[in-house]
Amino acid sequence: MLDTTHDTLPARAGVGYKPQHFSQILDTPGAVRWLEIHAENYMGDGGRPLAQLRHLAERFPISVHGVGLSIGGETRLDPDHLARLKTLVGWLNPASFSEHLAWSTHDSHFFNDLLPLPYTDATLTRVADHIDEVQEVLGRRMLLENPSSYLAFDESTWSEPEFLAEISRRTGCGLLLDVNNVFVSATNLGFSPQGYMDAFALDKVGEIHLGGHDEDTDDHGAPLLIDSHGRAVVDPVWALLDHTLAKSGPKPVLVEWDTDVPDWPVLEAEAQRAARALSLVTA
Amino acid sequence: MSVTQDQFRRAMLDPAAPVPDGLLDGADRPAGRRFNVYRNNVAVSLTEAMRTGFPVITRLLGQQNMDGLSGLFLRAHPPASPLMMHYGAEFPAFLEGMEQLSHLPYLADVARLELALRRSYHAADAAPLAPEALGAADPEALMQSGLTLVPAAILLRSPWPVHAIWRFNTEPGAPKPTSGAQDVLITRPEFDPIPVLLPPGGADWIAALMDGHSIGDAHTRAQDAAADFDLATTLGLMLQGGALRSLITKKD
Structure with missing residues (x-):
């Protein structure tokens, strides 16, 4: 295990780590106080990815964010993938581990996307069982992230905030609140993002995400926002962050930018803006 | 009306398939083209993974041809694991099986070279x-x-x-x-x-x-x-x- 002293994420600004920013993060981190990595990119046996991660972990608290566990899958969790996560988390000893309320694998086929779930009692039991298993295998508490929704399931009987709160209650897991996802889902499905936040179990939130989205329209000409992580965070999402932080108090806030990744100063400026939002909040 | 992940998956991988019943927009109307977001995300992310993983093949074929080929490949060989660093292992054999590429018999070995470079990088x-x-x-x-x-x-x-x-x-x-x-x-x-x-x-x-x-x-x-x-x-x-x-x- 790496000997790092970062056992929690600070209630400061962080960014999703991209290898092209490696040197600049170490030389001019600016407002950035912690980093997040996608677990699956660091499951090779060696080489540059793991060497860079070792360097970064000496300087920064690291959040390991899984995108491939398929926690909402109808079938059992992939034991091989869970074992790989255990190896990575065991070696890195990160400040946080998180995954998504979504599925991505079916019949041993991985779709490389976060696919949606109906919010039913059956889904709740299954997801809670899978989270119990993850927390047991990893020997740590995990955070579960709210998804971006483009559609709803007729069969759903729970609202998303209540569904997540109940999973947290049953499993003891924390929640990762993606403010952009809330904005995207609220726009796409026509609910109030502030109302969502007011119903959310903010005391269980261990981390907040921000990111950029694209704009499209559906069959009826209604706005359809796509969670692309390919541009700057928009003003209404920053406003929703302020609304949320005013209720939740300071939290670790991460800016995600995964496609059309900008130069370091642009990403660092987004982190600065998150840091300013945090500076206005009292604990 | 419930939608199983198997139904969702089938509709997602087949652009011509109807959107499963029971998927709605925010006003209880059928989800319609909203479902295409998932179709696109899967296709685009895997196509990009192929482009990134096989830059020389992409150059040799041209990006448009490569993207078309990737679309066929990802339906025949969806990733078997969430480790995208290994995606495309079956691509050389897939190229060898493409009748319309038989005039470029070296492609498969170039793809093998690109796979080997990736394997070496993560070794x-x-x-x-x-x-x-x-x-x-x-x-x-x-x-x-x-x-x-x-x-x-x-x-x-x-x-x-x-x-x-x-x-x-x-x-x-x-x-x-x-x-x-x-x-x-x-x-x-x-x-x-x-x-x-x-x-x-x-x-x-x-x-x-x-x-x-x-x-x-x-x-x-x-x-x-x-x-x-x-x-x-x-x-x-x-x-x-x-x-x-x-x-x-x-x-x-």
Whole structure:
């Protein structure tokens, strides 16, 4: 295990780590106080990815964010993938581990996307069982992230905030609140993002995400926002962050930018803006 | 009306399939083209993974052709694991099976070279054998010893000029490929894999070492394959690239 002293994420600004920013993060981190990595990119046996991660972990608290566990899958969790996560988390000893309320694998086929779930009692039991298993295998508490929704399931009987709160209650897991996802889902499905936040179990939130989205329209000409992580965070999402932080108090806030990744100063400026939002909040 | 993940998956992988009943917009109307967001995300992310994983094939075919081919490939071979670093392992065989690409018979081996570079990039770290370790050994005992390779060293043999094709499409000003077989050893001196062109017999010598033969036996085999095999040249390339892991001395 790496000997790092970062056992929690600070209630400061962080960014999703991209290898092209490696040197600049170490030389001019600016407002950035912690980093997040996608677990699956660091499951090779060696080489540059793991060497860079070792360097970064000496300087920064690291959040390991899984995108491939398929926690909402109808079938059992992939034991091989869970074992790989255990190896990575065991070696890195990160400040946080998180995954998504979504599925991505079916019949041993991985779709490389976060696919949606109906919010039913059956889904709740299954997801809670899978989270119990993850927390047991990893020997740590995990955070579960709210998804971006483009559609709803007729069969759903729970609202998303209540569904997540109940999973947290049953499993003891924390929640990762993606403010952009809330904005995207609220726009796409026509609910109030502030109302969502007011119903959310903010005391269980261990981390907040921000990111950029694209704009499209559906069959009826209604706005359809796509969670692309390919541009700057928009003003209404920053406003929703302020609304949320005013209720939740300071939290670790991460800016995600995964496609059309900008130069370091642009990403660092987004982190600065998150840091300013945090500076206005009292604990 | 409930939608199983199997129904969701089938509709997602087939753009012509109807959107499953029970998926709605925010006003309880059928989800319609909203479902295409998932179709697009899956197709686009896997197509991009293929483009990133096979940059030379993309260059050779042109991006539009490559994207079309990736669309066919990802339906035939969806990723079997969430480790996208390994995605595309079946691509060379897939290329070989494409009738309409039979006029480009070297494509599959170029794809194998690109896969091998990726495998090397993520391979386990290992301290390479220091040249002094060979210099210090008794020459006769040395010929009876074996050599192992570091995990990042990968041997690739081809009836096509794969090294020249790779260079021509990655290095500005590289010479135009001419016909002929080429053998390549991928080395990773630090973190960046390099395809090294092997001289005649070099691949035979390395393959024999990898099969557990002694340096001397491997030498004989290499000379059988190529009379002008020069051990010093191949050994030098391997030492320079940090491709050797350890010397296995024969215990009498």
